Amino acid sequence: MQKIFILLLLPLFLQAQKSKDSFTPEEVRADMAFLKKRFEKIHPGMYYYMSKEEYNKKYDSLYNTINQPLSYLETFRVLSRLVTNVKDGHTNLRYDKKRFNKKNAKFVPFYLRKIDKNYYLALNYSADSTIIRGAEVLAFNDEPVEQLIQKLKVFVSSDNGNEHSKDYYTVSAFPTYYKRYFGEVDSIKISYRLPKNDSVFNKKVACQTNSEILKIDKKRYKNLSRPNLSLKIMDSVNHIAKLDITTFSMSGKFLDVSEQKFKRVLRARFKTIKQLKVEHLIVDFRANGGGFIPNVSRLLKYLSPKPFTLVDTVAFKKKAYFAIFKPYYFGPPVTMWLGFMKRDGEFMYRVNKRNDRHKPEKALAYRGKTYFITDPGCYSATTFTINLAKDLGIPEKIIGQQVGGATWGSFAVNWQDFKLPNTKYIVHTPLMKINHNLPNKVNKDFFVKPDYEVNRNREELLKNNTSVIDFTVEMIRQSKALRER
Incomplete structure (x- = not known):
């Protein structure tokens, strides 16, 4: 009897599964409203780059065009516009994992x-x-x-x-x-x-x-590979070396939650830099989308001539408090309230008063000339590093292309992934606003721009070389030759 009952229900189940390939206007609109309401509640960057009035106009225009059923992919395109119009690089829309994130996709x-x-x-x-x-x-x-x-x-x-x-x-x-x-x-x-x-x-x-x-x-x-934290001598006569930092994440085995591996490998590289008596260090950040923020200070300790602090202020919306400090965490939901006592409208925040929290490395400090190579793939912890370093006066020159992340800071640190009720898409949302500590205020551009813009060309594709590295090495050689005349 039970088997017969299952067989009778099977067509209905299959029909329900099939219906997920499209959504009614009511379902799409309901998810649009849900998404907008959740952003307004917890997203620290909602209406930061785009005003509420402008966002609402785009929302209403899009909302009013939904008058017939949409396929799964059509619906994804519609909802993606609501996400990208927040204009935050850490915010994105993802497929339901069961549908499109297959290992054999x-x-x-x-x-x-x-x-x-x-x-x-x-x-x-x-x-x-x-x-x-x-x-x-x-x-x-x-x-x-x-x-x-x-x-x-x-x-x-x-x-x-x-x-x-x-x-x-x-x-x-x-x-x-x-x-x-x-x-x-x-x-x-x-x-x-x-x-x-x-x-x-x-x-x-x-x-x-x-x-x-x-x-x-x-x-x-x-x-063509660029292993993270790889070090290469570019010119032994002129003591030029290149350090590739393709990500600020590198963890070892056995629950390396604090990424001690990054710390160990980085120290080994600067030990080699000192042994080789490198005078000109090229740090290649291209395509580095970010990573573990403590690794920012680990790098800058070798390059900075003076103490520094990473963060000026950290803030989040009051309504996002329990999304960050879960009620079932014993202690933090109570104690963290005391750490964010300041208020500014709907935000709770704290200010770092000390400007010397991180001390420079002593034994392996690098005091030669440093050059940064950048492109629009530099984001998050990477632009954090570049902006702080520029404010500290570390890079001699920045070469390449404009970076992807804003100078002032970003929306990051903590995250929430929530699912839309009808379409089941996943929305990845930052929960905190983090302002870089930039006391010298030398970063005048909204996005860090290079001192020398060097774009990639077709020749390097054909010859498997890189024009920006060649440019930087030759620039160093010429500047050194000019000083020695």
Whole structure:
């Protein structure tokens, strides 16, 4: 009898599962209202970059266009606009994990790079190795690349709508955003031109899983990797070295919650820097999206000539208090109230009064000249580092491209992932506002801009080199030669 009952209910269950592929206007609108209300309650950056009046206009306009059922992906595009219009790079919308985050999910096997107004192949993870790095990409599935990129930008959140950052992530993470717009596909047609060849080639290639991509990467692009905290001598005669910091996260095994591995490896690198008597240290931050904030101070202790403090103020909305300090945590919900006694409207906050909390390293302090290399992929803990270092007068020059994160600080530290009731999308939301400690106030731009702008070019794609490193090394050589005359 029980088996018969289950069989009778099975069609209804399958129909319910199938209905999740689309949503009624009422369901979409309900999720829009839920999302906006939750942002207003807990998001510390709601209406910080976009005024309430402007956001409401965009919200109402979008709300009024929902008058027929939308597919799963169409709904995702609509709700993504409400998220990206907060204009915070730490805030994003994600698929329901059960649907699209499968281990065997397939991705478009191409990574791009925009140079001037054209798009070129930076990495090819398809089985067809004849589509070479440096090929000019014209279209995917007969849709011009530029038109396609503009579509995908709807998913990219950036601080204050930073267009450099939006371009950077849309292009560099093309497979991810393509999947968010079109869903998972088995194959894709690419139209391209090879270097020094006017002929247009069209090929249809299979999409790849992450494991397949990693296997090809190890074989095809092993020379392009930049291991985190790797140190390389660029010019032994002029004592020039380069330290790659591709992330501010590096934890060891056995519950390394405080990331002691980063601390150990970093110390080993500066020990080598001292032994080699490096006079000019290039710190390459490109594509570093951030990481563990205590690692910021760990790096700056080797570079700063004087004591410093990381944070000026930390704030959060009063209504987010128990989202940060969970009621079931014994102690913090009570004690942390005393740590944030100051009030400013709907915010609770605290101020760091000391400006010398972190002391410079003594034995391995680096006192040579330092140069930072940046791009729009520099964000979060990385822009934290760059802004503090610039205020402390550490980098001799900053070379490359404008960074992705704001100078003043960011919305970060603590997070909440909440699920929308109907669509089940996951919304990733920061809960705290953190202001950098910048007592010298030398950072006048909203986003740190380089002293020398050096953009990437097609030649480096063809030769597997890097123009910004070459520029920096040559700049150091010339400045040293000029001083020695």
